[in-house]
Amino acid sequence: MKIAWGITGAGHLLLESVELLEKLSKEHEITILLSKAGEEVLKMYGLFERVEVLAGGYYRELALEKDQESSFPITGRLSMGRYDHLIISPTTSNTIAKIVHGIADSLISNAVAQAGKGKVNTYIIPVDMESGEVQTVLPSKLELDLCQKCQICEAAAACPNDAISPGVEINLLKCKGCAACQQACPFEAVSGGKIITIYMREIDVKNTYKLNNIDGIQVLNHPSEIKFD
Numbered sequence: 001m002k003i004a005w006g007i008t009g010a011g012h013l014l015l016e017s018v019e020l021l022e023k024l025s026k027e028h029e030i031t032i033l034l035s036k037a038g039e040e041v042l043k044m045y046g047l048f049e050r051v052e053v054l055a056g057g058y059y060r061e062l063a064l065e066k067d068q069e070s071s072f073p074i075t076g077r078l079s080m081g082r083y084d085h086l087i088i089s090p091t092t093s094n095t096i097a098k099i100v101h102g103i104a105d106s107l108i109s110n111a112v113a114q115a116g117k118g119k120v121n122t123y124i125i126p127v128d129m130e131s132g133e134v135q136t137v138l139p140s141k142l143e144l145d146l147c148q149k150c151q152i153c154e155a156a157a158a159c160p161n162d163a164i165s166p167g168v169e170i171n172l173l174k175c176k177g178c179a180a181c182q183q184a185c186p187f188e189a190v191s192g193g194k195i196i197t198i199y200m201r202e203i204d205v206k207n208t209y210k211l212n213n214i215d216g217i218q219v220l221n222h223p224s225e226i227k228f229d
């Protein structure tokens, strides 16, 4: 089976999405599409290399939004119906807002639009499904209440990407999620995978609900619900 899998810049359900992508890529030809934020966030959570390694060969490409410029030529395959399924998981509220308003100016929103034109069945796994609280996981974070502002910061010294400003913050755009800083700090002042509660915005939940009215799109709660007919 030929599948196109889009990843947007959401931390929520990201690990679960990557785990299923790894499993499915053993049996299927999967073209992976990464939004610019998707690429950044995968790196922050230390998952980019796990995705990168799955690519290789025709229909098994890793397509980065930054290389697809403004017209996203790779999505032409979707408008020609070359894939059996398009999966977007996880899907940010930003990309969902674009999809429900018919906007196609990013790699992933464009992929969904072209899949509609090519009658490619599309699964969308949104991160914002229901109103209220949701638990989500953070990438590496400098915990300032634990940081002792040491003269020589062991965490910064251990970082291969020079991502840590000691006593200030971690530059997540430089962080590759390797966790060396977490192991190096003797005061455990760098957390990784911390769970926090966030609150869903009504506008995002409403947009997700509107996805159900778009032909050819199936909305699922979790990547594990993907079942091919």
Ligand SMILES: Cc1cc2nc3c(=O)[nH]c(=O)nc-3n(C[C@H](O)[C@H](O)[C@H](O)COP(=O)(O)O)c2cc1C
Residues within 6 Å of the ligand: 007, 008, 009, 010, 011, 012, 035, 036, 037, 038, 041, 044, 091, 092, 093, 094, 095, 106, 108, 127, 136, 139, 172
């Ligand atoms: C660490 C991190 C985690 C994020 N997690 C989410 C998330 O779970 N859901 C969401 O809607 N946006 C999340 N964002 C914000 C999106 O990345 C941002 O809105 C981005 O512009 C989305 O672009 P895209 O929809 O093209 O991928 C996160 C950002 C960061 C830095």
